[in-house]
Amino acid sequence: MQATDLRAEEAVGRPATVPGLGRPLRSEEMVVNMGPQHPSTHGVLRLELVMDGEIVVDVIPHIGYLHRCFEKHAEQMANYQQVIPYADRLDYVAAMSNERGYVIAVEKLLKIQVPERVEYIRVIMAEFSRIVSHLIAIGTYGMDIGAWTPFLYCMRDREHVLDIFERTCGARLLYNYMWVGGLSHDVTPDFQEKVRAFCTYFRPNIKELNDLLSYNKIFIERTANVGVLPAEVAVNYAVSGPTLRGSGVKWDLRKNDPYSVYPLLDFEIPVGRGEKGTAGDCWDRYMVRVREMEQSVNIIEQAVERLPAGDVRAAVPKRIRPEAGDVYVRTETPKGELGYYVVSDGTASPFRVKVKSPCFVNLSALPAMCRGAMIADVVAALGSIDIVLGEVDR
Amino acid sequence: MKEILIDLLGNEILVYTLMALVPLVWVVLFALFAVWWERKVSAHMQDRLGPMRTGWHGWAQSIADTLKLMQKEDIIPAAADRALFILAPYIVFTASYAAFAAIPFSAAYLGAEINLGLFYIIAVSSMVVVGLLMAGWASNNKWSLLGALRSAAQIVSYEVPVALSLLAVVMVTGTFDLQEINRMQSGSILNWLIFAKFPLLLAAFLIYFLGSLAEVNRTPFDIPEAESELVAGYHTEYGGMRFAFLYFAEYANMFAVSAIAASLFFGGWNSPFGEFLSGPVWGAVWFLGKGVFFIFVQMWFRWTLPRLRVDQLMYVGWKVLTPFAFALILAVGAWMLAVR
Amino acid sequence: MIPQEIHDALRTRFGDDILGAKLDGVVDPFITVAPERIREVALALRDDPAMRFDTLCLLTGMDYTGGKLGVVYHLASMALGHKIVLKVDLAAENAHVQSVESVWKTANWHEREAFDMIGILFDGHPDLRRMLMPDDWEGHPLRKDYKVPEYYNGMKVPY
Numbered sequence: 001m002q003a004t005d006l007r008a009e010e011a012v013g014r015p016a017t018v019p020g021l022g023r024p025l026r027s028e029e030m031v032v033n034m035g036p037q038h039p040s041t042h043g044v045l046r047l048e049l050v051m052d053g054e055i056v057v058d059v060i061p062h063i064g065y066l067h068r069c070f071e072k073h074a075e076q077m078a079n080y081q082q083v084i085p086y087a088d089r090l091d092y093v094a095a096m097s098n099e100r101g102y103v104i105a106v107e108k109l110l111k112i113q114v115p116e117r118v119e120y121i122r123v124i125m126a127e128f129s130r131i132v133s134h135l136i137a138i139g140t141y142g143m144d145i146g147a148w149t150p151f152l153y154c155m156r157d158r159e160h161v162l163d164i165f166e167r168t169c170g171a172r173l174l175y176n177y178m179w180v181g182g183l184s185h186d187v188t189p190d191f192q193e194k195v196r197a198f199c200t201y202f203r204p205n206i207k208e209l210n211d212l213l214s215y216n217k218i219f220i221e222r223t224a225n226v227g228v229l230p231a232e233v234a235v236n237y238a239v240s241g242p243t244l245r246g247s248g249v250k251w252d253l254r255k256n257d258p259y260s261v262y263p264l265l266d267f268e269i270p271v272g273r274g275e276k277g278t279a280g281d282c283w284d285r286y287m288v289r290v291r292e293m294e295q296s297v298n299i300i301e302q303a304v305e306r307l308p309a310g311d312v313r314a315a316v317p318k319r320i321r322p323e324a325g326d327v328y329v330r331t332e333t334p335k336g337e338l339g340y341y342v343v344s345d346g347t348a349s350p351f352r353v354k355v356k357s358p359c360f361v362n363l364s365a366l367p368a369m370c371r372g373a374m375i376a377d378v379v380a381a382l383g384s385i386d387i388v389l390g391e392v393d394r
Numbered sequence: 395m396k397e398i399l400i401d402l403l404g405n406e407i408l409v410y411t412l413m414a415l416v417p418l419v420w421v422v423l424f425a426l427f428a429v430w431w432e433r434k435v436s437a438h439m440q441d442r443l444g445p446m447r448t449g450w451h452g453w454a455q456s457i458a459d460t461l462k463l464m465q466k467e468d469i470i471p472a473a474a475d476r477a478l479f480i481l482a483p484y485i486v487f488t489a490s491y492a493a494f495a496a497i498p499f500s501a502a503y504l505g506a507e508i509n510l511g512l513f514y515i516i517a518v519s520s521m522v523v524v525g526l527l528m529a530g531w532a533s534n535n536k537w538s539l540l541g542a543l544r545s546a547a548q549i550v551s552y553e554v555p556v557a558l559s560l561l562a563v564v565m566v567t568g569t570f571d572l573q574e575i576n577r578m579q580s581g582s583i584l585n586w587l588i589f590a591k592f593p594l595l596l597a598a599f600l601i602y603f604l605g606s607l608a609e610v611n612r613t614p615f616d617i618p619e620a621e622s623e624l625v626a627g628y629h630t631e632y633g634g635m636r637f638a639f640l641y642f643a644e645y646a647n648m649f650a651v652s653a654i655a656a657s658l659f660f661g662g663w664n665s666p667f668g669e670f671l672s673g674p675v676w677g678a679v680w681f682l683g684k685g686v687f688f689i690f691v692q693m694w695f696r697w698t699l700p701r702l703r704v705d706q707l708m709y710v711g712w713k714v715l716t717p718f719a720f721a722l723i724l725a726v727g728a729w730m731l732a733v734r
Numbered sequence: 735m736i737p738q739e740i741h742d743a744l745r746t747r748f749g750d751d752i753l754g755a756k757l758d759g760v761v762d763p764f765i766t767v768a769p770e771r772i773r774e775v776a777l778a779l780r781d782d783p784a785m786r787f788d789t790l791c792l793l794t795g796m797d798y799t800g801g802k803l804g805v806v807y808h809l810a811s812m813a814l815g816h817k818i819v820l821k822v823d824l825a826a827e828n829a830h831v832q833s834v835e836s837v838w839k840t841a842n843w844h845e846r847e848a849f850d851m852i853g854i855l856f857d858g859h860p861d862l863r864r865m866l867m868p869d870d871w872e873g874h875p876l877r878k879d880y881k882v883p884e885y886y887n888g889m890k891v892p893y
Contacts, residue, residue, distance in 0.1 A: 032536065054704075064866035071851075071876060108761055146613060146701030152440035218614055218700045235812060238789050238840035251812050327761040328792065328808045328819070339792050341808065356792040356808075364843040376703045393866060 043389030224277030227381030241336025246285030795848030
């Protein structure tokens with residue numbers, strides 16, 4: 001008890017002794033549980049907050065409430081194709097990105113090359129899923145801070161994207177669309193027109209969102225200088241995605257470790273610079289997501305212009321039986337760097353599929369962001385990391 | 395109105411009771427209306443429709459909800475302080491309701507003729523804090539207690555700028571009696587106090603309005619109840635009819651502060667067209683209409699703005715509004731001296 | 735730096751603790767390291783100015799069947815852009831390996847998960863407890879010979 005007291009005292013900057021008392025001042029830390037059911041933990045997450053009054057001395061996340069044994073299931077599937085629906089359900093908010101990483105990994109093991117049309121459509125779908133995921137992140141973050149209305153606007157815009165998904169593959173949320181070597185369905189003939197219409201519709205809405213939420217003085221007060229994550233700490237924690245870029249590190253796998261047709265497309269990587277507070281605070285991470293949505297719209301417009309003709313099922317192999325070996329493939333999903341480590345033993349079913357989940361890793365940096373903050377700031381910091389428990393727990 | 399009723403019925407006690415029931419009836423009806431209206435206003439601001447099925451555009455939704463809440467099991471936590479738990483919603487409601495005694499609904503209707511009307515209102519509406527603290531403490535729940543304590547701190551802090559801005563009005567009009575203040579604003583829209591000593595009383599109105607948002611726990615000052623991390627603050631443990639009562643009490647409080655704003659700054663029961671469309675009944679219509687308009691502005695704020703953190707809220711109350719209110723008093727006093 | 739150069743640099747520095755490598759004919763070249771020296775190797779890889787592996791992308795616990803376990807480390811360098819894979823082989827009866835938590839903080843949670851799922855013990859880890867399964871669960875679920883328990887705290891598990 002003694003050592004903890006002193007640590008708590010030092011953490012809040014108070015001297016550990018009172019003159020004349022003759023011994024260190026004993027203070028009790030209150031342990032408060034946020035979750036597992038809680039309006040703003042974005043899923044079933046239990047945060048154990050060790051508090052000294054209003055100040056949080058430590059945050060201990062407890063996860064595993066949504067563990068659905070993805071890796072064990074993957075080992076027991078009869079073939080590699082059957083793992084794809086499970087991969088969808090990891091980050092159920094941006095399912096297209098999850099599928100993509102896995103199929104690229106298996107294609108590398110099989111050493112097959114997919115047609116260009118497939119690459120472009122995959123890029124378009126992945127960028128749409130980036131927009132969709134960021135809309136939810138922004139909307140729910142606004143709700144955590146107390147602004148109810150932007151969430152509904154984000155949901156409304158999201159419906160347009162889900163309509164496009166439904167036209168293409170029949171599902172709104174979980175698709176089983178990207179197959180090893182190709183896609184399950186080709187896009188409809190009016191795909192280009194619908195996509196262009198969406199891009200025209202969506203750009204002014206980003207501006208509206210900025211006017212309503214991003215530059216609102218109260219929102220800035222709540223999020224600037226809160227939950228600061230310095231760049232070196234972020235890199236050591238292997239944080240990735242907007243959480244890393246918010247700290248000022250310009251690292252995006254689409255540019256720094258390119259895959260697919262990204263080298264042919266022209267877009268920028270937004271980075272947090274501490275415009276409204278410190279670099280690496282919640283506002284920076286939030287703003288990186290808003291700006292990434294704009295960049296995604298650019299990418300989609302370019303890709304849909306260049307969409308070449310072709311057959312999306314041309315390279316889908318009849319039997320998937322890679323030779324023994326392993327591969328690690330990482331892609332830039334909306335949450336960060338999603339990695340699939342696929343180990344094959346030469347049979348038709350995978351030997352091991354391990355997922356490097358960006359939300360899992362980003363969540364491990366939460367204690368580093370929150371020590372010494374207040375409860376409201378823990379909520380703000382947690383919302384700015386943008387976790388989806390499906391991916392954290394797999 | 396009091397004279398008419400006394401002539402009619404003879405018994406004074408009965409007459410006073412009837413006069414006291416008028417705002418009660420209004421408050422209950424208004425609360426039902428306000429719940430529906432909040433849902434519709436928020437829905438349309440959020441690009442959706444809100445209740446549509448219970449009657450034309452869902453007007454009967456509040457009635458349906460009340461019926462549902464009345465059937466719910468009355469749960470009191472085992473470790474809760476029973477007496478305080480049951481008493482708390484009544485105290486909150488009574489404190490808000492008592493303020494209606496001194497607010498004139500029209501030239502003919504005033505619950506109680508108190509020549510210290512404004513002073514009485516400020517004093518009595520502070521009792522709401524007692525009720526909230528009781529609710530938070532009696533629930534025997536860490537989250538409720540935190541919410542109640544924050545609420546108490548918030549309301550007590552914002553009493554200061556509210557009282558100071560109302561003091562500016564008193565300095566200009568020279569009286570605490572609301573009926574007198576309303577009579578001084580009759581004639582034309584330019585007599586309304588918001589235009590008097592322009593722009594000083596406009597500043598007083600703005601300070602008052604912001605302070606009153608904090609008094610009724612509305613966004614951006616709704617830390618005590620809607621904070622995502624406190625679940626539901628001081629009314630976490632309340633369910634069923636008790637919760638409905640606390641909810642109604644909140645709307646009663648909202649209407650009370652809106653009514654004061656309308657009375658003091660916007661002419662109260664005076665018609666904006668001067669003599670046209672004025673009279674005892676029309677006066678009530680104008681007064682209630684202005685009150686409802688301010689309620690709409692409060693709802694508009696709620697669905698647009700995020701909420702402040704508790705320390706930022708206290709900062710705004712003590713370090714921004716209070717100094718401004720003091721400066722305002724000085725300015726009004728200086729103007730009045732200069733004019734004389 | 736290409737994998738051959740990384741392997742040569744490590745060999746020069748750590749000699750026989752580098753147990754082997756497979757650099758050609760595989761999609762991802764890897765280097766096998768002795769389990770008792772993995773922390774020093776990791777520190778060298780992170781701090782050497784020519785290598786600067788500042789990111790541990792993934793730490794995977796493996797069950798290779800036949801009583802063999804292993805840990806696979808995927809390292810990447812944000813500063814210099816190269817990648818390498820390290821592998822450590824362990825025997826199931828004595829699955830101890832040095833923890834690299836002091837080198838990359840991210841290993842804290844990854845190692846807890848490897849312990850939880852495969853049962854590998856990381857020496858020097860400050861807080862090695864289960865990550866995804868409940869704290870009082872028995873067994874390590876991702877082992878190939880894992881049998882789902884009948885009952886957990888009185889509740890029937892398979893349904």
